[in-house]
Amino acid sequence: MWLVECAARSGVLVVGLFVTTGLWDWLPARWWAVGAALVLAAGYVALVPLWRFAVHRWEVTETAVYTQRGWWTRERRIAPMSRVQTVDLTQGVLARAFGLASVTVTTASAAGPLRIEGLDRVVALRLVDDLTSKAGLVEGDAT
Amino acid sequence: MTDLGPEPWLRLDPRMLLVHPVREVVRFLPALVGLLVAGGASGAGAWTLLGVVVPVGLGVVRYLTTSYRIAAGRVELRRGLLRRHTLSTPIDRVRTVDLSATLVHRVLGLSTVVLGTGSVSADADERLELDALPQPQAVALRGQLLQAGRSTESASDGTPATALPSRTVARFEPRWLWYAPFTGAGLVAAAALIGALAQGMEMFDLRVALSEEDVSTVTGAVAVTALLTVLVLSAALAVIGYLVLNWGFTLSQEGGAWHVRRGLLTTRETSLDEARVAGVARGEPAALRLARGARLSAIATGLERSRERSILVPPAPAGIVAVAASEVLGTAAPMHAPLRPHGRAAVRRRYTRALTGSVPFVIGTAGAVAAGASVWWLLVAVVAVCVALGLARDRALALGHCLVDGFVVTRSGSLLRQRDALATGHVIGWTFRDSWFQRRVGLLTLEATTAGGRGRVGVPDVPAAEAIELADACVPGLVSQFTAPSRS
Numbered sequence: 001m002w003l004v005e006c007a008a009r010s011g012v013l014v015v016g017l018f019v020t021t022g023l024w025d026w027l028p029a030r031w032w033a034v035g036a037a038l039v040l041a042a043g044y045v046a047l048v049p050l051w052r053f054a055v056h057r058w059e060v061t062e063t064a065v066y067t068q069r070g071w072w073t074r075e076r077r078i079a080p081m082s083r084v085q086t087v088d089l090t091q092g093v094l095a096r097a098f099g100l101a102s103v104t105v106t107t108a109s110a111a112g113p114l115r116i117e118g119l120d121r122v123v124a125l126r127l128v129d130d131l132t133s134k135a136g137l138v139e140g141d142a143t
Numbered sequence: 144m145t146d147l148g149p150e151p152w153l154r155l156d157p158r159m160l161l162v163h164p165v166r167e168v169v170r171f172l173p174a175l176v177g178l179l180v181a182g183g184a185s186g187a188g189a190w191t192l193l194g195v196v197v198p199v200g201l202g203v204v205r206y207l208t209t210s211y212r213i214a215a216g217r218v219e220l221r222r223g224l225l226r227r228h229t230l231s232t233p234i235d236r237v238r239t240v241d242l243s244a245t246l247v248h249r250v251l252g253l254s255t256v257v258l259g260t261g262s263v264s265a266d267a268d269e270r271l272e273l274d275a276l277p278q279p280q281a282v283a284l285r286g287q288l289l290q291a292g293r294s295t296e297s298a299s300d301g302t303p304a305t306a307l308p309s310r311t312v313a314r315f316e317p318r319w320l321w322y323a324p325f326t327g328a329g330l331v332a333a334a335a336l337i338g339a340l341a342q343g344m345e346m347f348d349l350r351v352a353l354s355e356e357d358v359s360t361v362t363g364a365v366a367v368t369a370l371l372t373v374l375v376l377s378a379a380l381a382v383i384g385y386l387v388l389n390w391g392f393t394l395s396q397e398g399g400a401w402h403v404r405r406g407l408l409t410t411r412e413t414s415l416d417e418a419r420v421a422g423v424a425r426g427e428p429a430a431l432r433l434a435r436g437a438r439l440s441a442i443a444t445g446l447e448r449s450r451e452r453s454i455l456v457p458p459a460p461a462g463i464v465a466v467a468a469s470e471v472l473g474t475a476a477p478m479h480a481p482l483r484p485h486g487r488a489a490v491r492r493r494y495t496r497a498l499t500g501s502v503p504f505v506i507g508t509a510g511a512v513a514a515g516a517s518v519w520w521l522l523v524a525v526v527a528v529c530v531a532l533g534l535a536r537d538r539a540l541a542l543g544h545c546l547v548d549g550f551v552v553t554r555s556g557s558l559l560r561q562r563d564a565l566a567t568g569h570v571i572g573w574t575f576r577d578s579w580f581q582r583r584v585g586l587l588t589l590e591a592t593t594a595g596g597r598g599r600v601g602v603p604d605v606p607a608a609e610a611i612e613l614a615d616a617c618v619p620g621l622v623s624q625f626t627a628p629s630r631s
Contacts, residue, residue, distance in 0.1 A: 073576060
């Protein structure tokens, strides 16, 4: 399977970021502080989701799962299929509104769950099925 | 659960009837004292009796309701009176066996058995704990469990594990006590003691009246004496703590497992299945390094986040630690091989980061001097910069990685320097992390994830190409399949 791009993630992030800006306004600060915060937040809302969208990638092959996420700090994780322990599909309220879902792939390590966010629901379901069947094919206890 | 086989359920040792009540009485001691006082005042002795009967009763109930058995390849533990709780785990999932005995246990010849299964759950209810069995029976159980786990795992091995003789790799020597004050544990203990004292003084209203005059009479000599007292106190506490924890320490290999035995009052015996030891971590905090000491802990499944149990060698001479490490890993190379330095960019990054930390000091003191403070305040800034430079130099020297004899070896840190060696077979994934600054100079933080220990072994600021090369060399074919399409 080759590199697949996912769609419509930024919408979720924009809404999420508007919520944070709303919270900032509640702070008792002077008008220029609020103004500066608003400008910063506007820049954040305009740029970061796009940046994030540009960075986020995922890829599944016969033997491994690979994810890339983050924006300022970029994180790339690779887990071999033989070490996959569980595959979770989660959908928050916002994600459901947009018809999206995230997939979390956990391994035996405490440090390395692989998360793929903002997938189209249908794609996510297919991915989960795909991963479970592939992980099931490999022998061993995954530790 | 009950149809697994005719294997009978076994009880814990009846002598626990003595241990449980004693422990319960201790736990109920505040209530007991209260009852005694109240009883004495009102003249009612019956309440006092109740205070003794309830804990004893609890102990009896616990004894009667706890039972365990080993049947059909599973270990099962049943406990609880009102809430029955049955735990069951396959024997081949038992990674570590821990025997410990408190003073009371030792007097009665008992020990507690705790089985580590590599489960991530930290719930106390989910712990497989047998408290307690007679000492010989506990040892026999340990042998049985560890051997059963191995025989199902690698039946092709052929050699019976019991044929291997017991071999001691490291043993406690009184001169190790020299390293105790360099561990920082004493400082923590001293701080705790001082805190407790202060609280006690407050409780009894022994407030020391400090007036302005008193403060002005505190001269340098007094301050130095106070500092010395704290130092001596913390050193003494560290030595005592070290003695209590590590007295009689031995690290030995027996029957395909590593056994760590230690403790003055409460003895602990941790057994690690050899196949489960993924690697070792050698910690060299700055102070300990000055004293030419080091400590060693295991990276193994079944020991998640419990530092106490993963210790292989407590703070000890570096030579002994090196010998123990090479014995455990089966090769001396990971601890001695020269590491590959990370290049100029990584070194420069160490200096920038350390100097950034000292910037607030410089700005602060410069501002103060400009506002009319004594010029001597600038000394603080100079000291801060010097410390930062020293740290940066040390950290830059520490950075390194290599792949030798099937182990990924990484080293980093200055105040808490650590050299980790992880067998490539236990690497279950890779994480590459790079911030914008790191990307600009082509570095990234490389982490190998594993099932044991903290779950990862990592080193910062590896040149990107080298990191990918290393990851690819460790687990062939895993990384390269992703680099080809997205990088070409």
